[in-house]
Amino acid sequence: MTDKQKLVVIGNGMAGARLIEDVLARGGGGRFEIVVFGDEPYGNYNRILLSGVLAGTHDPKDIFLNPLSWYAENGVRLHAGVRVTEIDRAARLVRGEGGVAEAYDKLVIATGSSPFIPPVEGVDQEGVFVFRTLDDCRGINDYARGARRAAVIGGGLLGLEAARGLINLGVETHVVHLMPHLMEVQLDPQAGAVLRRQMEGMGARVHLEKATTAVLGDGRVTGLAFKDGTTLDCDMLVISAGIRPNVGLARAAGLGVERGIVVGDDLACPADPDVYAVGECAQHRGLVYGLVAPLWEQTQALADRLTGRDPRALYRGSKVSTKLKVMGVELAVMGLKEAEREDDEVVTYVEARRGVYKKLIIRGGRLAGAILLGAGQSAPALLQAFDRQTELPEDRAEVLFPLSAAAGAPSLAELPDMAQICNCNGVSKGQVAAAVASGCRSLKAVCDATRAGTGCGSCRPEVARLLEVIAGDLLVADAAAEYYVPGVPLAKPELIGAVREQGLRSVSAVFAALAGGREDPGSKAGLASLLKTVWGQDYVDERDARFINDRVHANIQKDRTFSVVPRIYGGVTSAAELRRIADVAEKYEVPMVKITGGQRIDLLGIPKEKLPGVWRDLGMPSGHAYSKSFRTCKTCVGTEFCRYGVGDSTALGVQIEKRFQGIEAPHKMKLAATGCPRNCAEATTKDLGAVAVDGGKWEIYIGGAAGSTVRKGDVLCVVDSHEEVLKYMGRFMQYYREHGKYLERTYAFVERVGIGRLRRLLIDDEEGICGRLDEEMQAAVDAYVDPWLEAAEPVHPAQFATVLEV
Amino acid sequence: MHNLGSIDHIPIGEGREFQIGGLRVAVFRARDGSIFALQPGCPHRGGPLVDGITGAGLIVCPLHAYKFELATGRAVGHGCGVLQTYAASVSEAGEILVDAGASECAEAAA
Numbered sequence: 001m002t003d004k005q006k007l008v009v010i011g012n013g014m015a016g017a018r019l020i021e022d023v024l025a026r027g028g029g030g031r032f033e034i035v036v037f038g039d040e041p042y043g044n045y046n047r048i049l050l051s052g053v054l055a056g057t058h059d060p061k062d063i064f065l066n067p068l069s070w071y072a073e074n075g076v077r078l079h080a081g082v083r084v085t086e087i088d089r090a091a092r093l094v095r096g097e098g099g100v101a102e103a104y105d106k107l108v109i110a111t112g113s114s115p116f117i118p119p120v121e122g123v124d125q126e127g128v129f130v131f132r133t134l135d136d137c138r139g140i141n142d143y144a145r146g147a148r149r150a151a152v153i154g155g156g157l158l159g160l161e162a163a164r165g166l167i168n169l170g171v172e173t174h175v176v177h178l179m180p181h182l183m184e185v186q187l188d189p190q191a192g193a194v195l196r197r198q199m200e201g202m203g204a205r206v207h208l209e210k211a212t213t214a215v216l217g218d219g220r221v222t223g224l225a226f227k228d229g230t231t232l233d234c235d236m237l238v239i240s241a242g243i244r245p246n247v248g249l250a251r252a253a254g255l256g257v258e259r260g261i262v263v264g265d266d267l268a269c270p271a272d273p274d275v276y277a278v279g280e281c282a283q284h285r286g287l288v289y290g291l292v293a294p295l296w297e298q299t300q301a302l303a304d305r306l307t308g309r310d311p312r313a314l315y316r317g318s319k320v321s322t323k324l325k326v327m328g329v330e331l332a333v334m335g336l337k338e339a340e341r342e343d344d345e346v347v348t349y350v351e352a353r354r355g356v357y358k359k360l361i362i363r364g365g366r367l368a369g370a371i372l373l374g375a376g377q378s379a380p381a382l383l384q385a386f387d388r389q390t391e392l393p394e395d396r397a398e399v400l401f402p403l404s405a406a407a408g409a410p411s412l413a414e415l416p417d418m419a420q421i422c423n424c425n426g427v428s429k430g431q432v433a434a435a436v437a438s439g440c441r442s443l444k445a446v447c448d449a450t451r452a453g454t455g456c457g458s459c460r461p462e463v464a465r466l467l468e469v470i471a472g473d474l475l476v477a478d479a480a481a482e483y484y485v486p487g488v489p490l491a492k493p494e495l496i497g498a499v500r501e502q503g504l505r506s507v508s509a510v511f512a513a514l515a516g517g518r519e520d521p522g523s524k525a526g527l528a529s530l531l532k533t534v535w536g537q538d539y540v541d542e543r544d545a546r547f548i549n550d551r552v553h554a555n556i557q558k559d560r561t562f563s564v565v566p567r568i569y570g571g572v573t574s575a576a577e578l579r580r581i582a583d584v585a586e587k588y589e590v591p592m593v594k595i596t597g598g599q600r601i602d603l604l605g606i607p608k609e610k611l612p613g614v615w616r617d618l619g620m621p622s623g624h625a626y627s628k629s630f631r632t633c634k635t636c637v638g639t640e641f642c643r644y645g646v647g648d649s650t651a652l653g654v655q656i657e658k659r660f661q662g663i664e665a666p667h668k669m670k671l672a673a674t675g676c677p678r679n680c681a682e683a684t685t686k687d688l689g690a691v692a693v694d695g696g697k698w699e700i701y702i703g704g705a706a707g708s709t710v711r712k713g714d715v716l717c718v719v720d721s722h723e724e725v726l727k728y729m730g731r732f733m734q735y736y737r738e739h740g741k742y743l744e745r746t747y748a749f750v751e752r753v754g755i756g757r758l759r760r761l762l763i764d765d766e767e768g769i770c771g772r773l774d775e776e777m778q779a780a781v782d783a784y785v786d787p788w789l790e791a792a793e794p795v796h797p798a799q800f801a802t803v804l805e806v
Numbered sequence: 807m808h809n810l811g812s813i814d815h816i817p818i819g820e821g822r823e824f825q826i827g828g829l830r831v832a833v834f835r836a837r838d839g840s841i842f843a844l845q846p847g848c849p850h851r852g853g854p855l856v857d858g859i860t861g862a863g864l865i866v867c868p869l870h871a872y873k874f875e876l877a878t879g880r881a882v883g884h885g886c887g888v889l890q891t892y893a894a895s896v897s898e899a900g901e902i903l904v905d906a907g908a909s910e911c912a913e914a915a916a
Contacts (some may be wrong), residue, residue: 422842451883451884454871477844508837520857521861521862522871524861525859542818543819544822544837544859545859547859547868548858548868550856556854560857798816802854802857803823803830804822804823806809806810
């Protein structure tokens with residue numbers, strides 16, 4: 001009866017269980033019957049938090065990501081505590097202890113690692129432990145009660161965490177390490193020395209460059225002997241000397257094994273396309289990853305392939321960057337830890353007394369690596385700069401010592417639960433924390449559950465930072481974060497490609513071809529905007545995909561009435577125009593006449609049915625005060641009258657508005673042209689701004705903002721004429737139209753792309769796209785039609801009617 | 807059962823309001839041809855649901871983006887109340903038929 005394929009997963013640790021979650025999230029439950037074998041008799045728990053269990057800060061039952069009940073609830077058969085003994089690839093069978101056998105169509109090996117035990121005498125005695133599983137923690141906890149002095153072999157991350165746990169249990173703790181400094185995988189010698197000081201301050205004794213040759217004792221451990229002839233007394237030993245991928249099963253099954261199980265970018269074993277490996281047991285492009293973020297990237301890619309969500313999904317390796325707490329000390333490491341090339345730039349800052357060590361390795365103006373010890377505040381920004389490979393500011397101190405506007409304000413961790421994080425929807429920190437506790441593990445899930453970030457959206461970065469503080473490593477990067485609109489699983493460039501390739505000219509055609517026919521209402525407006533940008537006059541305009549403002553070309557108000565803002569170019573009007581506006585206000589008994597921030601006049605409180613009449617009587621074109629498009633170009637007076645003016649800002653502003661009126665964009669664009677550097681028109685905090693400077697020149701600013709986010713724009717270029725202002729502004733606008741995410745303001749767009757790159761693209765024409773950008777913008781300008789002409793020719797008889805006669 | 811006239815009077819994918827006796831009803835015409843009749847005002851702040859966006863069986867209020875299921879009136883992703891629904895169908899001749907219940911219309915008119 002069932003057409004389902006059988007997916008068998010060997011390994012119920014963080015990678016195995018996460019793979020199953022990712023498969024289920026992509027609807028894989030319909031395609032696969034899923035079975036998983038787990039060595040340990042539990043559900044999947046967060047192994048990273050074992051240190052906390054050891055240290056007593058976490059209760060074992062709190063660290064489960066997938067408790068036993070989860071498997072039953074999700075239709076996954078779990079063989080808990082059953083070790084797999086053989087993979088029989090010929091018969092396509094997995095055999096486990098006790099005679100269990102499962103046939104498979106697809107097999108995923110996620111067997112993780114085991115602790116490395118140095119091959120010395122005496123490791124089998126009582127009082128000797130490894131530190132990998134929940135059971136190990138229990139054993140260590142129990143034995144520590146009666147121990148006086150413990151030694152930990154291994155001064156890497158895990159060894160130090162074990163040491164912290166033992167110190168908390170009141171045992172005198174010695175860390176014994178082979179290498180000349182601690183955590184030599186992540187840290188350089190100087191950072192290692194800073195860390196050592198911190199740890200000794202916490203009560204750990206550190207012994208470096210000690211190679212253990214024997215574990216002494218008579219059935220019970222009494223001490224360690226080292227190669228240099230010295231010894232150390234102890235009555236308890238924790239071995240944390242590294243991990244080795246569990247590759248035995250794969251090797252016996254004839255699969256390629258080096259350090260780990262060798263897989264390709266498709267995460268499959270080259271010898272057998274139906275067998276995959278993910279997690280600590282897998283070796284990809286020569287690397288075996290021991291951190292959690294690469295595991296998530298692997299499971300997502302594999303789940304995409306297995307479920308058919310993206311059959312060509314590939315995993316190309318992970319940027320190694322991580323934030324951790326070692327012994328309570330914050331550490332962030334990413335990329336290189338030492339310079340490799342002659343021209344690599346190294347910037348270091350050390351405050352050994354305070355345990356602060358910051359080192360940046362910069363290549364080509366971007367971060368190639370960093371070590372940040374005890375420097376919590378700089379870490380998030382640098383992690384982001386590393387991930388996105390953004391250009392660093394010339395003054396490197398700016399990233400080493402970020403001047404936060406909230407200096408002195410409490411950190412997110414210190415904020416009380418009642419503190420409001422999202423002002424638009426009144427969401428508090430406590431509500432966000434509650435959403436996380438109830439299972440939301442991505443930014444999207446939290447925002448959907450609490451409505452945080454769904455108003456103006458300015459708080460989303462802060463919600464994201466708060467989530468990092470609350471949920472840290474458990475956060476799931478939402479694949480949908482890259483989608484242009486949530487209802488179509490493609491990022492913007494891929495979406496535009498598919499739209500062009502398949503000739504999808506309407507919103508409904510896009511849904512049919514790319515979203516399985518599901519017409520997500522939240523995605524319609526964004527798609528309409530994109531299609532209009534791509535197809536221009538050839539766009540098939542389905543009006544129901546437009547937001548109401550764009551259906552009736554006015555701004556909806558709280559009481560179902562609308563506001564009408566006619567175009568007043570550059571904020572310059574005339575007596576005749578004002579008289580017409582006044583006449584209309586009186587004729588239609590407009591409740592409120594208001595001057596807007598955009599330097600024009602708003603007539604508020606107009607019923608939808610009256611809109612065509614109002615437009616006809618005004619005889620003025622639409623001011624587009626309601627749409628995601630070019631809005632206004634504010635001006636100050638300039639050379640026409642102002643004694644300080646060095647440029648004709650009013651004329652320029654009028655020209656800008658006449659050219660770009662109504663041009664659609666991912667979000668609104670507010671501009672200004674100002675007649676001298678006094679900047680009375682506030683052009684430096686606009687999406688695009690022109691500032692007249694001495695010598696008849698104009699500075700063009702982009703990415704400014706003065707709303708819920710305030711940002712000073714970046715200078716794109718300096719030009720000599722109005723024509724050039726129009727040219728470069730148009731070029732940037734066209735690039736923004738093509739590459740901005742839906743509802744991404746220019747301030748976010750410019751930050752994301754980087755002003756350096758924008759200058760190279762749009763001024764230096766590094767990629768040769770400027771000619772095409774200029775042409776496309778000209779085509780958009782030529783295609784502009786005043787929407788208020790629909791007063792004479794509505795697209796549907798009921799376009800402006802709310803209530804229909806029967 | 808009330809005949810509200812041709813379905814083509816409602817732009818496809820949108821909704822419009824109708825007065826049935828003393829009762830105001832919002833009728834939505836989904837892209838796949840199905841129609842739904844519900845109360846016209848959003849329970850959150852009274853927004854005009856007919857000015858919203860439909861899709862995937864949902865209506866999204868234009869004021870604050872609160873979502874509801876068209877078939878059942880149930881709230882989606884919030885706790886702001888359930889919409890009153892009425893039985894609606896399209897006749898052979900392509901006309902909108904809504905059963906708003908004689909008593910309801912009379913009550914509303916009273």
